[in-house]
Amino acid sequence: MLKLFEHNTLNVDEIDEASTAIDVRQFNLWFGGKQVLHDISMRIPKNKVTALIGQSGCGKSTLVSSFNRLNDLYNGCKYSGEILIDGRNINSKKINVSRLRTRVGMVFQRPNPFPMSIYDNVCYGLRLQGVKTRRKLDDAVESTLKEAALWEEVKDRLFEPAHLLSGGQQQRLVIARALALKPDILLLDEPTSALDPLTTLFIEELMASLKKRCTIVIVTHNMQQAARVSDYTAFFHQGRLIEYADSDTLFTMPEKKQTEDYITGRYG
Amino acid sequence: MASIKQLGLNPVQRQSLVISLTAFFTGLLVIALISVLALISIRGGAYFWPQPIYAVSYSQGGITHKVLAQRYLSDETERVFQLNYSDFHHPYGTQALVKESDIVAESLAIESAQIKLTDGRNLLATPMFLRTPTGDKESLDEYADVKRTVNQINNEIYRISSEQLADIHNALAALDAKDVAIDAPAREKLVAQFHRVQEKVIELEGQLSEYLLALTFSGSQTLFIKVSDIATVTYVSQLNYVEKWQVVVQNLITFLTESPKQANTSGGVFPALFGTILMVFLMTIIVTPFGVLAAIYLSEYAPDNGFTTAIRISVSNMAGVPSIVYGVFGLGFFVYSVGGSIDALFFSDSLPAPTMGTPGVFWAALTMAILTLPVVIVATEEGLRRVPEGLKAGSYALGATKIETIMKTILPIASPGIMTGVILAIARAAGEVAPLMLVGAVKFAPNLPFDGEFPYLHLDRQFMHLGVLIYDGAFHSQTDAKSASMMFAACLLLLVVVFVLNVLAVILRTRLRKRYLQG
Numbered sequence: 001m002l003k004l005f006e007h008n009t010l011n012v013d014e015i016d017e018a019s020t021a022i023d024v025r026q027f028n029l030w031f032g033g034k035q036v037l038h039d040i041s042m043r044i045p046k047n048k049v050t051a052l053i054g055q056s057g058c059g060k061s062t063l064v065s066s067f068n069r070l071n072d073l074y075n076g077c078k079y080s081g082e083i084l085i086d087g088r089n090i091n092s093k094k095i096n097v098s099r100l101r102t103r104v105g106m107v108f109q110r111p112n113p114f115p116m117s118i119y120d121n122v123c124y125g126l127r128l129q130g131v132k133t134r135r136k137l138d139d140a141v142e143s144t145l146k147e148a149a150l151w152e153e154v155k156d157r158l159f160e161p162a163h164l165l166s167g168g169q170q171q172r173l174v175i176a177r178a179l180a181l182k183p184d185i186l187l188l189d190e191p192t193s194a195l196d197p198l199t200t201l202f203i204e205e206l207m208a209s210l211k212k213r214c215t216i217v218i219v220t221h222n223m224q225q226a227a228r229v230s231d232y233t234a235f236f237h238q239g240r241l242i243e244y245a246d247s248d249t250l251f252t253m254p255e256k257k258q259t260e261d262y263i264t265g266r267y268g
Numbered sequence: 269m270a271s272i273k274q275l276g277l278n279p280v281q282r283q284s285l286v287i288s289l290t291a292f293f294t295g296l297l298v299i300a301l302i303s304v305l306a307l308i309s310i311r312g313g314a315y316f317w318p319q320p321i322y323a324v325s326y327s328q329g330g331i332t333h334k335v336l337a338q339r340y341l342s343d344e345t346e347r348v349f350q351l352n353y354s355d356f357h358h359p360y361g362t363q364a365l366v367k368e369s370d371i372v373a374e375s376l377a378i379e380s381a382q383i384k385l386t387d388g389r390n391l392l393a394t395p396m397f398l399r400t401p402t403g404d405k406e407s408l409d410e411y412a413d414v415k416r417t418v419n420q421i422n423n424e425i426y427r428i429s430s431e432q433l434a435d436i437h438n439a440l441a442a443l444d445a446k447d448v449a450i451d452a453p454a455r456e457k458l459v460a461q462f463h464r465v466q467e468k469v470i471e472l473e474g475q476l477s478e479y480l481l482a483l484t485f486s487g488s489q490t491l492f493i494k495v496s497d498i499a500t501v502t503y504v505s506q507l508n509y510v511e512k513w514q515v516v517v518q519n520l521i522t523f524l525t526e527s528p529k530q531a532n533t534s535g536g537v538f539p540a541l542f543g544t545i546l547m548v549f550l551m552t553i554i555v556t557p558f559g560v561l562a563a564i565y566l567s568e569y570a571p572d573n574g575f576t577t578a579i580r581i582s583v584s585n586m587a588g589v590p591s592i593v594y595g596v597f598g599l600g601f602f603v604y605s606v607g608g609s610i611d612a613l614f615f616s617d618s619l620p621a622p623t624m625g626t627p628g629v630f631w632a633a634l635t636m637a638i639l640t641l642p643v644v645i646v647a648t649e650e651g652l653r654r655v656p657e658g659l660k661a662g663s664y665a666l667g668a669t670k671i672e673t674i675m676k677t678i679l680p681i682a683s684p685g686i687m688t689g690v691i692l693a694i695a696r697a698a699g700e701v702a703p704l705m706l707v708g709a710v711k712f713a714p715n716l717p718f719d720g721e722f723p724y725l726h727l728d729r730q731f732m733h734l735g736v737l738i739y740d741g742a743f744h745s746q747t748d749a750k751s752a753s754m755m756f757a758a759c760l761l762l763l764v765v766v767f768v769l770n771v772l773a774v775i776l777r778t779r780l781r782k783r784y785l786q787g
Contacts, residue, residue: 068665070661070664070665073660073661073664098667098668098669099667100667101664101665101666101667102666102667105665105666106665108658108661108665110658112656112658112659112661112662114659114662114663114677115659115680115681115783115784124663124668124676125666125667125668128666128667128668128672128676129667161783174662177662177666178665181666181667
């Protein structure tokens with residue numbers, strides 16, 4: 001219990017290197033000629049839930065996609081600065097991007113199960129890693145689906161096509177698919193914006209249980225959600241990090257006027 | 269052009285006018301489709317249907333002719349009949365156009381039969397009696413027995429020539445290879461043996477010519493034909509409905525399994541059917557990976573610049589190039605350049621006789637692959653474009669490399685689109701004629717491109733193709749209604765082949781779509 005209260009007093013500027021999961025240093029990013037992220041520096045702590053909030057187009061999703069280099073897929077994307085994960089700069093050319101992405105899992109706004117069976121969806125990443133043993137795959141499917149709280153609902157129809165699941169189940173399947181690789185960091189890019197409130201609650205509970213084993217970064221438009229699930233919150237505006245603090249402080253006593261205006265709903 | 273608004277109609281009337289116009293043209297389209305199908309099916313089907321034989325007397329130019337004929341109505345309004353008839357001067361059939369008013373008498377010739385010879389020729393005649401070594405005028409009831417005896421003799425001839433003569437020829441060839449002198453005892457012994465066997469064959473053939481069937485037409489003259497030459501005797505005028513269908517099935521089997529005879533006017537079309545399917549099959553094997561890989565590069569890897577756009581536009585335009593141009597390209601490039609170079613490099617012993625440097629089924633398949641390539645590329649690109657970005661991102665986010673994402677996610681989802689392209693390619697290749705005539709399809713090929721001889725699949729051989737057969741048959745149509753029917757029957761078969769190939773591909777596509785595109 002003590003630990004739960006502890007983080008409330010922790011200052012974001014005092015996170016030491018050992019407890020840092022992602023260390024962003026003077027990160028800038030351009031799409032074509034347009035600068036999307038301006039000089040972002042922040043430390044995202046380990047085994048916590050960190051929420052990124054801000055208006056649409058403020059660059060928070062882009063920042064999250066930088067943590068697993070998914071922005072590389074888009075033409076005309078350039079960046080400068082460093083992002084350190086496990087003490088290594090992931091923007092370096094020497095980084096094996098595929099391996100990075102197995103360490104940093106990602107879940108998207110819309111559930112995107114592959115057009116395969118539920119079982120094959122969960123095994124997708126493992127099979128890419130060369131895991132072929134049937135028993136290992138079976139174990140991984142069972143344990144990750146349990147972690148994602150989906151096992152009871154699908155255990156009798158693992159070999160049915162994944163698209164037959166409901167939206168909420170699909171999203172949990174996608175989370176299970178990411179968890180199967182046992183990532184250190186899980187990036188959630190507006191994971192509940194396409195889901196109903198009950199399913200949203202389900203996934204929020206899931207996050208609380210998942211942070212024991214990995215760091216979670218969640219992008220959300222829903223301020224209540226950010227306040228409910230996150231330990232730390234960062235507010236972005238027009239590509240700049242405006243304020244970053246533990247969630248209780250940020251939502252109760254924001255330092256900056258802009259933050260206050262946003263969380264009280266005066267704009268955005 | 270008057271605008272539709274100037275017609276003084278209210279909006280509802282204008283709309284119904286537009287609807288009627290569009291419906292009218294759709295109706296025309298349906299009529300055109302049905303006419304094509306009906307014509308091909310009826311005329312093609314008629315080839316298999318046994319036509320009754322009539323004894324017809326007609327007068328033309330003051331002379332009365334009496335013939336055995338199958339008649340076809342050739343002109344509805346003028347009531348002109350085409351008679352395909354046999355008489356003593358034209359035993360193997362000829363034709364006449366006769367007005368209904370010129371026909372003096374006409375009766376069903378119950379006793380007459382349609383006699384098909386083994387070489388593909390046809391007679392309409394009344395069998396009279398059999399002549400055998402034992403009896404001068406045997407009854408026709410003996411025909412089955414006589415035929416059996418004749419077949420035994422035939423088999424004996426075949427056995428002797430294939431077993432004994434072949435051995436002697438091989439032995440002689442071996443002596444030739446060793447440069448043994450012409451008058452060497454070994455050689456003379458073989459030659460003597462050869463003569464002995466040959467005499468036996470001649471004797472047997474002499475026996476064959478003693479079994480004869482006497483025929484008469486409508487006069488008193490009698491024509492004898494060898495029983496060994498006869499393939500089938502069908503009393504078409506006596507057939508009931510069930511027996512007619514039996515004949516149809518028999519004709520169909522002959523049509524599908526035998527080689528053409530009498531310059532593609534009778535017999536079957538098996539080599540053409542086989543050639544068509546083999547060529548389409550080879551083409552599919554070549555064009556699918558080629559087109560799919562090119563489309564993957566264009567859509568997934570190529571930089572998004574003017575050069576890529578130019579390539580894309582050229583590919584689309586290639587689909588509109590007249591097919592004969594591809595034929596000329598195939599002949600000039602594949603056959604003469606590539607084939608000629610292969611000959612110069614690997615088969616220089618047999619030059620100047622070309623081995624690969626002549627038109628053949630492989631070059632035809634390659635040419636058709638080039639011709640259908642744009643279709644496959646365009647359809648595949650379309651399929652690749654329809655893969656949701658979210659799925660690709662999902663795959664990358666799980667640590668998949670680009671090639672893994674393409675293989676495991678993009679290609680399966682794009683597979684229905686790829687199948688669409690392949691279907692279109694198959695339909696186009698199966699129906700194409702012009703380029704094939706330049707690069708390997710021939711009117712008559714003595715051998716199939718596939719046989720029991722190593723290497724089994726002879727890609728350098730020329731082949732027969734249904735389309736070319738139809739093209740060839742169309743030249744006979746003005747003079748010979750029968751061969752026109754064979755042409756129509758070949759048309760019908762080509763339609764069926766294309767239809768079956770398409771249905772197979774559509775079933776496959778639907779299954780893939782069910783599997784990958786729902787949700």
